[in-house]
Amino acid sequence: MRIEVTIAKTTVLPAGALDALAGELSRRIHSSFPENEGAVTVRYAAANNLSVIGAAKEDKDRISEILQETWESADDWFITD
Numbered sequence: 031m032r033i034e035v036t037i038a039k040t041t042v043l044p045a046g047a048l049d050a051l052a053g054e055l056s057r058r059i060h061s062s063f064p065e066n067e068g069a070v071t072v073r074y075a076a077a078n079n080l081s082v083i084g085a086a087k088e089d090k091d092r093i094s095e096i097l098q099e100t101w102e103s104a105d106d107w108f109i110t111d
Contacts, residue, residue: 031063031066031082031083031084031085031089032069032081032082032083032084033055033059033069033070033071033080034070034071034072034073034079034081034083035051035052035055035070035071035072035073035079035080036072036073036074036076036077036078036079036080037072037073037074037075037078038074038075038076038077038078039074039075039076041078047108050107050108051072051100051101051108052070052071052072054100054107054108055070055072055096055097055100056069056070058096058099058100059093059096062092062096063089063093080094082094
């Protein structure tokens with residue numbers, strides 16, 4: 031399974047946020063899908079989007095929920111220096 035998250039270029043994020051989001055999202059997805067060794071890619075693009083390749087619809091829905099939970103809880107896991 032391959033997961034790609036794109037963030038709109040117009041979204042202002044602190045330095046290091048994309049890498050931190052990729053790491054936290056990978057950790058959370060791996061806990062729900064331990065067989066998934068695929069990387070989670072997070073990058074800037076024209077629009078916000080989630081692409082999940084090689085997964086069942088139910089798995090895509092669950093990954094979407096995990097992404098939303100991760101984004102909403104950023105205050106808990108994203109620490110700026």
